[in-house]
Structures are given as C-alpha cells and as structure tokens.
Amino acid sequence: MSEFEIIKNHFSRDYDRSDINVGVGDDGAILNIDQMIGSQLVVSTDTIVEQTHFPEGTIAGNIAKRAMCINLSDMAGMGALPLWFTLSLTLPGDKANEAWLSEFSSGLFEIASEYNCALIGGDTTKGPLSVTICMFGNIPSDAGLKRSSASVGDIIYLSGSIGASRAALELLSKNGNVSERLLKLFYEPTPMIDLGIKLRDIATSCIDVSDGLVADLGHICRASRVSAIMHLASLPFDEEVKLLFPDKYTEFGLSGGDDYQLCFTVPKHLKGSIESISTQTGITLTAIGEIVEFDHTQSITINGLEDQLNLKGYDHFE
Amino acid sequence: MSEFEIIKNHFSRDYDRSDINVGVGDDGAILNIDQMIGSQLVVSTDTIVEQTHFPEGTIAGNIAKRAMCINLSDMAGMGALPLWFTLSLTLPGDKANEAWLSEFSSGLFEIASEYNCALIGGDTTKGPLSVTICMFGNIPSDAGLKRSSASVGDIIYLSGSIGASRAALELLSKNGNVSERLLKLFYEPTPMIDLGIKLRDIATSCIDVSDGLVADLGHICRASRVSAIMHLASLPFDEEVKLLFPDKYTEFGLSGGDDYQLCFTVPKHLKGSIESISTQTGITLTAIGEIVEFDHTQSITINGLEDQLNLKGYDHFE
Numbered sequence: 001m002s003e004f005e006i007i008k009n010h011f012s013r014d015y016d017r018s019d020i021n022v023g024v025g026d027d028g029a030i031l032n033i034d035q036m037i038g039s040q041l042v043v044s045t046d047t048i049v050e051q052t053h054f055p056e057g058t059i060a061g062n063i064a065k066r067a068m069c070i071n072l073s074d075m076a077g078m079g080a081l082p083l084w085f086t087l088s089l090t091l092p093g094d095k096a097n098e099a100w101l102s103e104f105s106s107g108l109f110e111i112a113s114e115y116n117c118a119l120i121g122g123d124t125t126k127g128p129l130s131v132t133i134c135m136f137g138n139i140p141s142d143a144g145l146k147r148s149s150a151s152v153g154d155i156i157y158l159s160g161s162i163g164a165s166r167a168a169l170e171l172l173s174k175n176g177n178v179s180e181r182l183l184k185l186f187y188e189p190t191p192m193i194d195l196g197i198k199l200r201d202i203a204t205s206c207i208d209v210s211d212g213l214v215a216d217l218g219h220i221c222r223a224s225r226v227s228a229i230m231h232l233a234s235l236p237f238d239e240e241v242k243l244l245f246p247d248k249y250t251e252f253g254l255s256g257g258d259d260y261q262l263c264f265t266v267p268k269h270l271k272g273s274i275e276s277i278s279t280q281t282g283i284t285l286t287a288i289g290e291i292v293e294f295d296h297t298q299s300i301t302i303n304g305l306e307d308q309l310n311l312k313g314y315d316h317f318e
Numbered sequence: 319m320s321e322f323e324i325i326k327n328h329f330s331r332d333y334d335r336s337d338i339n340v341g342v343g344d345d346g347a348i349l350n351i352d353q354m355i356g357s358q359l360v361v362s363t364d365t366i367v368e369q370t371h372f373p374e375g376t377i378a379g380n381i382a383k384r385a386m387c388i389n390l391s392d393m394a395g396m397g398a399l400p401l402w403f404t405l406s407l408t409l410p411g412d413k414a415n416e417a418w419l420s421e422f423s424s425g426l427f428e429i430a431s432e433y434n435c436a437l438i439g440g441d442t443t444k445g446p447l448s449v450t451i452c453m454f455g456n457i458p459s460d461a462g463l464k465r466s467s468a469s470v471g472d473i474i475y476l477s478g479s480i481g482a483s484r485a486a487l488e489l490l491s492k493n494g495n496v497s498e499r500l501l502k503l504f505y506e507p508t509p510m511i512d513l514g515i516k517l518r519d520i521a522t523s524c525i526d527v528s529d530g531l532v533a534d535l536g537h538i539c540r541a542s543r544v545s546a547i548m549h550l551a552s553l554p555f556d557e558e559v560k561l562l563f564p565d566k567y568t569e570f571g572l573s574g575g576d577d578y579q580l581c582f583t584v585p586k587h588l589k590g591s592i593e594s595i596s597t598q599t600g601i602t603l604t605a606i607g608e609i610v611e612f613d614h615t616q617s618i619t620i621n622g623l624e625d626q627l628n629l630k631g632y633d634h635f636e
Contacts, residue, residue: 004537021358021462022462025394025465025541026396026464026465026466026541027392027396027465027524027525027526028360028361028362028364028392028394028395028396028398028453029360029361029362030358030359030360030457030462030464031358031359031360031361032358032459033354033357033358033359034355034356034358034459036351037352037355038348038352039351039357040339040348040349040351040352041348041349041351042346042347042348042349043346043347043349043402043404043438043439043452044345044346044347044404044439045404045406045439045440045441045452046406046441047406047408047441047443047450048443049408049443049444049445049446050445051445052443052444052445053443074345074346075346076378077346078344078345078346078348079346080346086360086362086363086452088364088365088406088450088452089361090365090367090448092510114604117334120361121361121362121363122363123363123365123450125366125367125370125371125448127363127367127368127369127370127446127448128367128446128448130408130443130446130447130448132363132406132441132450134361134363134366134406134452136361137346137603139348141350141352144340144348146332146340146341146344146348147343147344147345148344165349206345207345208345211573219322223343223344240554247339262456284455304371
C-alpha cells in the first residue's frame with residue numbers, strides 16, 4: 001500500500017465547507033480566513049507515542065480517539081471553537097494494512113465529526129507508532145483563556161472529577177481488569193469545548209489538566225505570578241477510583257495527569273455565573289480553592305494533605 | 319530535565335511581532351489574523367523519523383535544519399510566505415540533555431530566523447526520535463499554487479538540479495565519504511520560497527519535489543487529469559552525482575526524492591517571464607517537458623529513457 005493510497009483510501013473526506021479552499025492532497029491546505037474577521041486563530045499540538053502514552057497492542061480506534069480528544073482539550077483550555085486539524089501518523093510497516101487503518105480512521109473521524117472539525121492535511125511516515133495532531137480553532141478577538149491572568153482572591157474551579165485516567169493506565173499496565181467506564185475516560189476523555197466557550201467572558205485563567213492538577217495549577221500560578229491554596233476535602237476525586245485505590249486515589253488525582261478537565265479561576269463576584277453554567281451544561285464545577293498572593297516558598301498549598309512531598313505532575317523526562 | 323525546562327531553556331524566544339498574541343507556553347498559541355484580510359492561510363506538515371529519513375547518529379543541528387527546510391519547501395510549493403510553525407519533538411531519554419537540545423534548537427532557529435518564521439508552540443514527548451513540524455504561511459486570496467491546474471500545452475519547468483539528496487543518503491548509509499556540498503543539499507535543502515512567491519501569477523501548477531521527480535510530476539498529472547512528456551537529455555541532473563554514480567544518477571534524479579526543487583507548469587506564452595525570474599533570482603530554471611492530453615496508459619513518458627520500468631517515487635510503505 002503506497003502513502004498515496006493510504007491517504008486516498010482512509011483520510012480523504014469531502015467537506016462542504018466555505019472555510020476550506022484546498023484540503024488533503026496538495027503540498028499544503030489553503031484556508032479561507034476572510035470570514036474570520038474579528039476573531040483570532042488558536043493553534044495547538046500534541047503527540048502520543050506507543051509505550052509512552054498508550055500500551056503496546058492498543059486498538060487503532062482508541063489511539064485515534066485519544067489523539068483527537070486530547071488535542072480538542074487544548075482548544076477547550078483556550079476557550080476556542082475547533083475548526084481544522086492535521087494528522088501526522090508514523091506507523092510501522094506491519095500496521096500499514098487495511099484493517100488497522102480503517103479502524104484508526106473510523107475512530108479519528110468519529111470524534112472529528114462530533115466536534116465539526118475537518119482534517120485538512122497531514123503526513124504518513126514509516127517508523128515507531130506515534131500520532132501528532134495539530135489543531136486549529138478560533139476565538140473572538142481577545143477572548144482567549146490564558147494561563148497568565150489569575151488574580152488574588154479568584155476562586156479556583158475544576159470541572160468533572162480527577163484520577164480516572166491514571167487509574168486506568170495503572171490497571172492496563174498490570175493487565176488487570178479495567179471497567180468500560182475507566183477505559184472510556186482514558187481513551188476518550190470528553191473535550192470540554194462548550195464549557196471553554198462559556199467561560200470566555202468569565203474565567204480569568206484556564207488550563208486543561210493534562211500533566212496533573214498540581215502541575216497544571218502550578219502552570220497558572222507561575223504564569224500569573226500568584227500562589228494557590230486548595231482544600232483536599234473539596235477535591236472531586238473519581239468515586240470508582242476511590243474504591244479501587246483507597247491508598248492511591250489522592251496521588252492519582254493530584255499528580256496523575258491525563259484527566260483533561262478544565263481548571264480555571266473566576267472572580268468571587270461571578271460565582272453565580274459558574275453555578276448557571278454548571279446547570280446549563282450538566283457538568284459538575286467544583287470550587288477547589290483560591291488564588292493568593294505570590295509565595296516563593298510554596299506555589300501551591302493543599303489544606304488537609306499531610307504529605308506535600310512528591311506532588312508534581314507527570315513528566316516523561318523526569 | 320523537565321519538559322517545562324526543555325521548553326523554557328531551549329524553545330522560548332521573544333518575538334516582537336504584531337501577528338503573535340500568545341506564543342509558546344500556553345495550551346495553544348493565539349494568532350492575530352485581522353491584519354491578514356485579503357489573504358488565505360496555508361498549512362502543511364511533515365515528519366522525519368530516525369532511520370527512515372536520516373541515519374542514526376545524525377547530529378542534532380542537522381536533524382533540526384532538515385525538518386525546517388522540508389517544511390518550508392511545502393510553503394514554497396504553494397507559493398506561500400512562511401509565518402509560524404509548531405514543533406513536536408519526540409526524543410529518547412538519552413537525548414534530553416543540554417548538549418543535544420542546544421544543538422537542535424540552534425539549527426532550528428538558524429533556519430527559522432532566515433525565513434522570519436516564528437515558533438508558536440509544540441510538544442515534547444519521550445519516545446523514538448522523530449520531528450514533526452506544522453508550518454503556516456499566507457498567500458493573497460486565490461493566488462495559491464495548486465497541483466490541479468496544469469493545462470495541455472503548458473511547459474514543465476524544474477528549478478535547480480536533482481539527484482543529490484538520494485546520492486548523499488546512499489553514501490551516508492554506506493559510511494562512505496560524502497562531500498560537504500552533498501551533505502548540505504541533504505540536510506539543508508534550500509526552500510524555494512522566493513521562487514514560489516514569484517510564480518504565483520505565472521505557474522498553472524506547482525509541487526515541491528519530495529517523493530521524486532516522476533512521482534511528484536505524477537501527482538500534478540493525476541490532480542490535473544493530464545499526462546506529461548519529459549526529455550531525458552534536458553533533465554538537470556546534479557553534476558557531482560553524475561561523476562560519482564555514472565550508472566545510477568538517472569534513477570537517483572528521477573525517483574530518488576528529497577531534492578526539494580520546485581516542479582511547475584507554465585503556459586507557453588509566459589516563457590519569457592520564467593527567463594526573467596531565473597535572471598532575478600539566480601536560480602536555474604530548466605524546461606524539462608510539456609503537458610499533453612490525458613493518456614490513461616502512460617501518465618508520464620520520458621523521451622530518451624530506455625527502461626521506463628521501476629520509475630516511481632520513494633515511498634516508505636512500498
């Protein structure tokens with residue numbers, strides 16, 4: 001199977017969209033941006049690699065879904081509406097077959113369609129299995145949710161619950177039984193696109209929780225030159241993970257990473273807006289702490305936690 | 319070394335550019351596109367993988383330069399002016415050190431500065447060495463050079479010469495002596511950005527020669543529903559390669575790939591414009607054939623070549 005056939009058979013879709021002039025199949029895509037006057041372009045990219053981000057033998061559809069979801073999550077973290085994406089697929093010769101590629105592209109386009117996000121280009125190369133997606137979205141000018149604007153006194157919120165992805169990975173790597181629910185949270189974490197959009201005028205800062213809650217809130221603190229206090233008792237740990245890992249769920253939730261929830265800060269007087277958004281979207285939004293003056297000795301304090309050591313995010317290079 | 323430190327120490331640059339609102343360091347980059355009214359956005363992506371696209375042990379700076387140059391070449395093939403790029407770097411633990419990263423980022427920014435192209439984001443992950451760049455540029459609306467508009471009677475042109483990259487790879491893989499000149503053509507093929515821009519109003523179709531001349535001209539033919547005739551005697555094979563590989567230079571040039579020259583078609587009456595562009599830019603532009611009516615038995619005919627078999631581009635999956 002040639003690269004041309006791979007692209008033609010598995011990654012070409014006809015989109016009836018006025019924003020796409022040239023899509024897959026040329027040296028590059030050509031996008032119409034004239035209709036985007038008054039908005040800004042948002043770009044992010046994330047790579048997942050076999051054995052680093054998913055176990056060997058993961059079914060192709062799940063790899064594709066996870067790659068899409070975590071990239072869409074970056075759009076959510078910026079408050080952006082996803083539009084297009086490119087796919088760089090590196091795969092070993094034994095996976096360049098109809099069965100594997102069909103399953104991969106089904107998973108990919110299932111998530112892409114759900115978010116109305118069009119594949120505009122990419123590259124297929126031979127090598128150890130990895131997937132890089134570059135995602136594009138837009139936001140009204142100056143409405144982007146950055147990491148750098150949290151203010152002292154802001155309430156810190158977290159969407160959904162934490163700990164499930166790390167627990168799923170633990171179970172997968174030990175060949176243990178993993179519930180369908182945890183598997184889905186791992187391979188197909190729901191990108192919080194609607195929530196991000198609704199937070200545009202309300203949140204002072206926002207990040208998607210990919211490295212782990214402590215690490216990612218730390219990124220907000222560092223970028224905003226503030227510190228944060230969280231309250232252990234208020235943190236929304238996943239209930240199934242609590243039962244499965246009574247000794248580890250705190251660690252999984254605080255530094256496990258890959259939950260792809262949104263962590264964001266909101267001025268106290270807008271607390272009511274957050275309650276409305278939670279009601280509208282059906283997404284649990286939990287107040288987990290507050291932003292305080294910058295403290296160079298302690299970026300993040302967690303009230304109620306005895307052992308503050310070893311609380312950092314997941315970093316593949318450490 | 320953490321991922322945060324890698325990015326902060328090696329991949330953060332302060333750009334004083336009005337088109338970049340948020341660059342490296344958030345969930346995504348935010349780009350100002352309001353000033354791009356009347357133009358279209360061009361996006362392309364290319365991945366290079368160790369052992370597939372460059373030999374093990376290649377110095378970091380050369381890997382970075384090659385990744386940049388081949389992605390810039392896609393912009394040239396579209397007639398676009400490069401603006402921004404994202405970098406997805408997957409590297410094994412033993413390369414996540416100051417020396418390797420410094421050398422890599424020096425090479426990367428050396429080429430990026432030359433083309434005034436800004437790094438706006440990326441991802442650093444642990445795994446087998448590979449580099450994916452996603453490149454962004456712009457073109458005046460409807461001025462993009464596509465593959466699909468070649469017409470019967472058009473003259474086919476090729477910039478520079480062909481065969482050098484494939485010859486360099488052959489010598490590298492055999493641990494042979496490779497001249498500095500061939501090494502540079504392999505690791506740092508000059509992206510034909512100026513030429514692409516000058517061809518906007520002149521060429522009917524254009525492609526950068528990455529898969530090999532026959533394969534890439536084949537892409538133009540397929541997209542334009544035409545056939546092509548080339549004349550062996552007029553093809554600009556690299557002179558050094560002719561001397562080094564008297565029996566193989568034809569194959570290297572026709573199907574070796576990775577030369578990153580532009581192959582383009584021009585209506586006969588604009589021949590004079592091509593001569594002017596060649597004089598202005600100092601780039602040799604050779605008429606190598608002409609576009610003919612679609613012939614389903616023979617997409618590309620090469621007059622003067624005895625053996626028409628096995629003439630296809632380099633495809634890692636075949």
